[in-house]
Amino acid sequence: MSRLRAVSLFSNCGAGDVGYRKAGFHFEVMAELEQDRLDVCLLNHPGAEGVSGDLRKTWKTVVKKYRAxxxxxxxxxxxxxPPCQGMSSARSGKGSHDDADAGSKxxxxxxxxxxxxxxxxxMPALLVVENVPAFFTRKVHHPKDKNPVSAANYLIASLAKDYVAFPLVADLCDFGVPQSRxxxxxxxxxxxxxxLKEMLRLGxxxxxxxTHAPDTGDARPVTLREALESFGLPDLDASTRKTASxxxxxxxxxxxIWDExxxxxxxxxxxxxxRSAWDNEVCADCGPVTVPAEAATCPKCGEPLLRPVVKEHNGTFRLVKGFASSYRRMHADxxxxxxTTASGHIGSDYTIHPTQNRLLSPLECALLQTFPRDFQWGDALKRLGHTNVREMIGEAVPPAFTTMHGEVLRGLLQRQPVRAPMAMSDERCVKGWEKLAGAAKKDGRQDPRSFFEYATASSRSARYLQKRTELQQPI
Structure with a gap:
């Protein structure tokens, strides 16, 4: 363990792995489906070997390159x-959450x-898997018995012989990331x-x-206003090309740049x-008006209100069908x-700047994701465009969190505490177990907590035997 070697799967642009590297881990191999993303990844991890393509076909290449x-x-x-698009609650048309047929599509x-x-x-010493919370509960068909199982419970059971699993469901703003994630x-x-035994003994x-949560932290979550002020970036305005960049x-x-x-x-x-544009009680021609929430046109002139509206084939107007969080300013406080990957769309969730008339820029999104200022993009923006860069940013794991996580992991391996670890009784861990156990119960599968409890009991038995041997007392 003198050299903390690491391997990354589904690496995206490598931002999350930057945090683990900062904590002392050195990536030998990084694998990503898309070559363009892998190119950005390797710019930020120059010592790593890259493997591009579908990991279902290339995972043996990852193993081979690592061993080389x-x-x-x-x-x-x-x-x-792993990709979260099939799990994410932000995606529609996925069928029932408990429908394994829908999940397996x-x-x-x-x-x-x-x-x-x-x-x-x-057989790494440690394995970390990140996804959206639905990863713990979203049903798919088990690859072998074809019965319902969550992907997380499948993984826990598959590795139970060799590994002890620890779940976490958390909002990363509790760890100083300036966004709710x-x-x-x-x-x-x-x-x-x-x-491991020492960690289990200490609970x-x-x-x-x-660090930034009322129940355990010394600080409160960082607000958007505080984060934007700390970035020190110039104001922008979406009205003209000159003011938008x-x-x-x-x-x-x-x-x-937006139209008029x-x-x-x-x-x-x-x-x-x-507030959102759905709340606007303003007509472009008549000014402020009093209208009901469902109104699409001005009661005085009949023209569309300054709300998200669409014109029907018969010439009438109606409100756009969408989530209440779309066309909405972010809360500054x-x-x-x-x-998200859709940070460049006004009709997506909370993408409008809290005070300025524009969306957030890719740089602001990256900094809210806690990318370091010196993160290397090469010519990605020029070659791939804003949409692809925003997608990479939106899918990243915030390196501020992975740095903290990596420090705990390094302390565990080297048995020299670097950062205070989370207690087993923490509500974020308890919530993780509850989600996993609830999913397993619905599926008629073994409670995943039993694997953990066995490891804890084994650790206690080992300590008991060792203590009795030291005291030279019969058992």
Whole structure:
């Protein structure tokens, strides 16, 4: 463990892995479906070997490349962030959450089979899997018996012989990330790791203690206003090409230009209110009017209000069908809304700047995701465009969190505490177990807590036997 070697699967642009590297882990191999994303990833991890393509076909190449660099030395860490699109609650048309037929239609929902394959081949000391909370409960068909199972419970059962699993469901704003970002993590610790028994004895987990939460932290969550002020970036405005971009940031601090109507609709939303264009009681011609919530046109002139409206084939207007969180300003006095892959769309969830008439720029989104200022993009923006860059940013794991997590993991391996670990009794861990157990019960499968309880009992028995032997007393 003198060299903390690591492997990354589903690496995206490598931002989350930057945090683990900062904590002391060195990535030997990084795998990503899309070559363009892998190129960005390798710019930020220049010592790593890259593997592009579908991991269901290339995972053996990952193993081969790792062994070519490290021989038979086991990795200290295997990181995996499988795609969440098939799980995410932001996606519609997925069918019932408990419908395994619907869940299995998206093949990405069982990419954890690849994670299990690589883990059992390389046997890393630690395995970290990140996804949306639905990862713990969304049903798919088990690859072998075809009965319903959540992807997370499948992975826990597949690795139970060799690993102890620790779940976490948390909002990352509790860890100082300046946005509300609810995520699920599974951290697996190989059963022969010496620090595992000590961690179990102390009632701790391989996760960092929440630093910005009322229940455990010393600070409150960082608000969007505080974060934007700390970035120190110039104001932008979506009305013209000149005002929508700041030249000194190579295109990363720029926003889409809106037409006159969209701009007027956003400008009518009072700054710092968190309100949406659905609430506007304004006509472009008549000014303020009094209208019901469902109104699409002005009662005086009949023209469309400054609300999200669409014109029907018969010439009438109606409100756009959408979520209440769309066409809405972010709340300045709260952590930012979750930075998603759709941060460049006004009709997505909470994407409008709290005070200025525009969306957030890719640079602001990256900084809210806690990307370091020196993160390398190469010519990605020029080659791939804003949409692809925003997607990479939206799918990243915030490196501020992975740095903290990595410090706890390093302390566990080296048995030298670096950062305070989270207690097993923490509500974020308890919630994780509850989700996993509830899903297993519905599926008629073994409670995943039984695997953990067995490890805890085994650890206690081992300590008891050792103590009795030291005292030279008969048992």
């Amino acid at each position: 660099k490290a021989g038979r030395a086991r990795p200290a860490l295997l990181c995996a962030c 998206d093949e990405r929902n069982l990419l954890v089979t690849v994670v299990a394959n690589v883990a059992l081949e390389l 609810k995520r699920a993590f599974l951290t697996f610790v190989r059963r022969d790791i010496r620090g 701790r987990t391989p996760f960092p203690r929440a 700041a030249d000194e940031f190579s295109g990363f601090h720029s926003v889409p 109507r969209i701009y007027a609709m956003v400008a009518a939303i009072p700054p710092s209110t968190g 709260r952590p930012a809304a979750t930075v």
